[in-house]
Amino acid sequence: MGWGDLGVYGEPSRETPNLDRMAAEGMxxxxxxxxxxxxxxxxAALLTGRLPIRNGFYxxxxxxxxxxxxxEIVGGIPDSERLLPELLKEAGYVSxxxxxxxxxxxxxxxxxxxxxxxxxxxxNCHFGPYDNRARPNxxxxxxxxxxxxxxxxxxxNLKTGEANLTQIYLQEALDFIRRQQAARRPFFLYWAVxxxxxPVYASKPFLGTSQRGRYGDAVREIDDSVGKILHSLQDxxxxxxxxxxxTSDNGAALISAPKQxxxxxxxxxxxxxxxxxxxxxxxxxxxxxxxxxxQVSHQLGSIMDLFxxxxxLAGLEPPRDRxxxxxxxxxxxxxxxxxxxxxxxxxxxxxxxxxxxxxKAHFWTWTNSWEEFRxxxxxxxxxxxxxxxxHTQEEHTRLPLIFHLGRDPGERFPLSFAxxxxxxxxxxxxxxxxxxxxxxxxxxxxxxxxxxxVMNWAPPGCEKLGKCxxxxxxxxxxxxWPH
Numbered sequence: 001m002g003w004g005d006l007g008v009y010g011e012p013s014r015e016t017p018n019l020d021r022m023a024a025e026g027m028x029x030x031x032x033x034x035x036x037x038x039x040x041x042x043x044a045a046l047l048t049g050r051l052p053i054r055n056g057f058y059x060x061x062x063x064x065x066x067x068x069x070x071x072e073i074v075g076g077i078p079d080s081e082r083l084l085p086e087l088l089k090e091a092g093y094v095s096x097x098x099x100x101x102x103x104x105x106x107x108x109x110x111x112x113x114x115x116x117x118x119x120x121x122x123x124n125c126h127f128g129p130y131d132n133r134a135r136p137n138x139x140x141x142x143x144x145x146x147x148x149x150x151x152x153x154x155x156x157n158l159k160t161g162e163a164n165l166t167q168i169y170l171q172e173a174l175d176f177i178r179r180q181q182a183a184r185r186p187f188f189l190y191w192a193v194x195x196x197x198x199p200v201y202a203s204k205p206f207l208g209t210s211q212r213g214r215y216g217d218a219v220r221e222i223d224d225s226v227g228k229i230l231h232s233l234q235d236x237x238x239x240x241x242x243x244x245x246x247t248s249d250n251g252a253a254l255i256s257a258p259k260q261x262x263x264x265x266x267x268x269x270x271x272x273x274x275x276x277x278x279x280x281x282x283x284x285x286x287x288x289x290x291x292x293x294x295q296v297s298h299q300l301g302s303i304m305d306l307f308x309x310x311x312x313l314a315g316l317e318p319p320r321d322r323x324x325x326x327x328x329x330x331x332x333x334x335x336x337x338x339x340x341x342x343x344x345x346x347x348x349x350x351x352x353x354x355x356x357x358x359x360k361a362h363f364w365t366w367t368n369s370w371e372e373f374r375x376x377x378x379x380x381x382x383x384x385x386x387x388x389x390x391h392t393q394e395e396h397t398r399l400p401l402i403f404h405l406g407r408d409p410g411e412r413f414p415l416s417f418a419x420x421x422x423x424x425x426x427x428x429x430x431x432x433x434x435x436x437x438x439x440x441x442x443x444x445x446x447x448x449x450x451x452x453x454v455m456n457w458a459p460p461g462c463e464k465l466g467k468c469x470x471x472x473x474x475x476x477x478x479x480x481w482p483h
Contacts, residue, residue, distance in 0.1 A: 001196050002252025003280050004265030005219055011263060013211040015220050018227030019246060023284045025293050026244075027333055032283030032301040033343050033355075034250050035325075037272050039125070040068035040102045040447065042249040042303060043192070047083045047103075047114075049307030049318060049326035053346055055081050056443035057103075064350040064366055064393055066272055067447035069102055069124065071135065075446030076104015077114060082319050084307050085188055086115030091314040094118075094185050098172045099192035100125055104446075112143060116190075119143055120172045125197050126150045126165070129158075156201050161214045163201035169193050170225040174232050181236045188310070191229070193222055198256040215260050230286065240289040243313055245306055251278040254381050268411040269380035269389065273367055274345035274352040275411055276360075278379075291333050299332040300343055300355065323439070342432050349442060353400075354433055359425040360411070361400035363433075366393040385412050402426065 007014035008023040009030070035045030041052035048055045056078050059067035069076065077083070085095035096118040097111050104123065111119045124138045129151035137149035148154050156163040173191050180187035195201050195218040202217035206224070210216025226246060233239040252262030254270035254277070264270050264277035271278050283301060285291055304326035308318050312328040325344075331337040345353040353362045367379045370391045380389050387394070388401065388411065401414040402425050415422040 001219065001222075001248040001282060002262040002264040002270065002277070003267060003282050004263030005196075005252065006282050006284075008284075009265055009282060013216065015210055015212065015216060016223040018223045018230070019282075019284060022226065022230060022244075022246065022286050025288065026284055026286035026291050027295040027297055029283035029285070029297050029299065029301045031298055032247060032281050032303075033279050034248070034281050034303045036066075036346060037250045037274055037278035038066045038068050039100075039197075039249050041066075043100075043102050044077055044081075045325075046249075046303045046306055047077075047085075047190075048081050049084075049304045049324045050081070050322070051304070051325050051344060051346065053349055053440065053442050054323060054325070056446040058346070058348050058442075058445055059447040060349055060445045061448045062348070064347040064352065064364055066347055069104060069447065070127075071105065071124070071138075073104075073447055074106065075448070076106060076109030078444065078446065079108070081114075082322075083114045084310055085117075085190075087311060087316060087319070088188050088314055089115060091316055092186055093188050093314060094180055095188040095190070096172075096176045097121060097190045097192060098169050098176070100194045101192070110144070118176065121169070121192065122150065125194050126156055126163075126199070126201070128156075156199065158199055160207065161199070161201050161217065162204055162207055163195075164203050165201065166193055166195045166218075166221045166225060167203050170228060173225075173229055177229070177232055178236065181238055186314070193225070195222060196252075196262060198253060198260040200256075200260045213259055215256075215262055219262070234288075240287075242287070243290075243310075244286040245284070245309075246286075247283045247303060247306075248281045249303070251276075251280065255377060255379055257381055266409050268383060268385065269367060272379045274347055274362075275380075275389075276405070276409060279343075279345055285329070285333055287333070295336070297332045297336070297338075299329065299338050300341055300357075301329060301332070302326060302343060305329050323441070342429075342436070344436065349445070351433070351437070354429060354436075355405065356425075356429050356432055358404050358406045359402055359429065360405050361402045361426070361429050361433075362388075363397045363400050364393060364395055365390055365401065367391060388412075388414070400426070400429075402429075 006016045006019050008020040034042040036042045036052050041057040044055050044057035052058045095116045097116050099121040101123045120142050122140050128137050130137050137151050139146045140148050200215050200218045202221045206217045206221040210220050233242050251264045251270045254261050267276035269275040269277040308326035309329045318324045343355040352364045365388050367389050373391050403411045
């Protein structure tokens with residue numbers, strides 16, 4: 001979902017009454033960011049509190065290339081990473097993920113191997129349908145058991161857009177909350193629905209009800225489901241002891257527009273890019289009796305902050321043996337404090353941009369390649385800013401493009417290199433970037449794309465590997481690892 005998809009952010013059809021009410025009863029964050037403009041890395045960042053460049057959810061296959069976990073990727077969340085549900089166990093929490101995991105397909109990457117006690121959902125998004133020969137349909141799990149596949153036991157009608165998945169995910173959430181409340185156990189629910197990811201879907205009662213087409217139908221059903229979850233917390237008498245946060249994993253995918261794409265409001269481009277439309281997210285915090293109602297916080301927030309904030313709420317400290325990028329949002333939410341901090345924008349292992357205060361500096365600009373663009377793949381349809389939305393990778397590391405996001409949220413008017421304002425902003429940003437890069441220890445890349453030539457070739461004296469292996473340590477010692 002995009003920043004501009006909620007009524008409270010100005011979407012004119014006002015079709016999100018429950019999320020709008022959640023904001024009216026809680027706190028809105030207009031300056032909240034994901035950690036990556038693509039699904040898998042942002043979810044890894046959410047659950048580890050660490051940038052994808054640290055937790056391994058990036059690729060070195062190409063400069064500034066995004067990557068996620070389709071079936072061809074055999075990497076996943078490393079055992080060395082400590083995920084939020086694993087840490088919450090120390091305080092007696094029971095954890096469940098409902099919906100999309102997207103942190104690896106193989107058994108060692110299963111959610112129940114990384115701290116979750118329950119799972120209903122899939123390791124991937126609802127892509128397909130496939131032919132079940134060269135490529136099978138994507139499985140759906142209940143805990144360790146595969147209970148079906150998308151387009152088979154869990155049908156999605158691509159012609160009409162009808163699917164009952166959001167309703168299934170809602171019931172899983174409500175059932176989990178009721179069971180934990182009845183047992184008086186503290187719980188963590190990660191409700192990761194994907195109806196607004198193309199191909200978008202909605203259940204029959206919501207199809208055709210939005211002014212925004214099928215994408216709007218999906219948004220309306222998610223909104224309705226959030227309302228039912230909040231009502232359940234109130235009916236069970238645990239709303240005042242439950243912290244709820246709503247956000248997205250990346251900006252709306254404009255490549256799916258106009259019929260299946262959302263709105264990123266006034267911001268440039270969308271998913272896959274490190275412009276504001278790809279990285280700035282809708283964000284609402286709700287905690288009746290604790291977070292003052294009707295508040296707006298201009299704190300620069302990150303999806304990684306939910307890791308640290310959740311640990312603080314549980315009375316736990318984040319791990320001290322590694323760099324943690326998330327901050328606790330409790331001072332912002334409970335005392336209205338603002339903390340100065342940078343937001344780093346990565347594609348792959350490339351630092352594309354950084355925001356500090358109101359200023360955003362771009363060190364690299366790029367949307368997607370000319371080859372893709374000529375095939376009709378456009379991450380910024382109808383948006384062209386000369387020298388900014390380029391189809392070649394443009395380097396600005398010596399003289400970054402700097403925008404004032406307060407005056408120019410659409411990143412259309414870079415500051416003049418000769419202006420005092422530019423020089424002052426650059427003077428503030430440069431040491432922050434230098435410190436970040438000097439201290440950075442990248443994780444082992446988990447999302448390098450399989451090369452078919454590598455998959456079907458073996459050096460003399462080695463078995464034919466038959467598939468890409470990652471990390472390199474898994475390759476037989478006598479075989480060289482081709483990067």
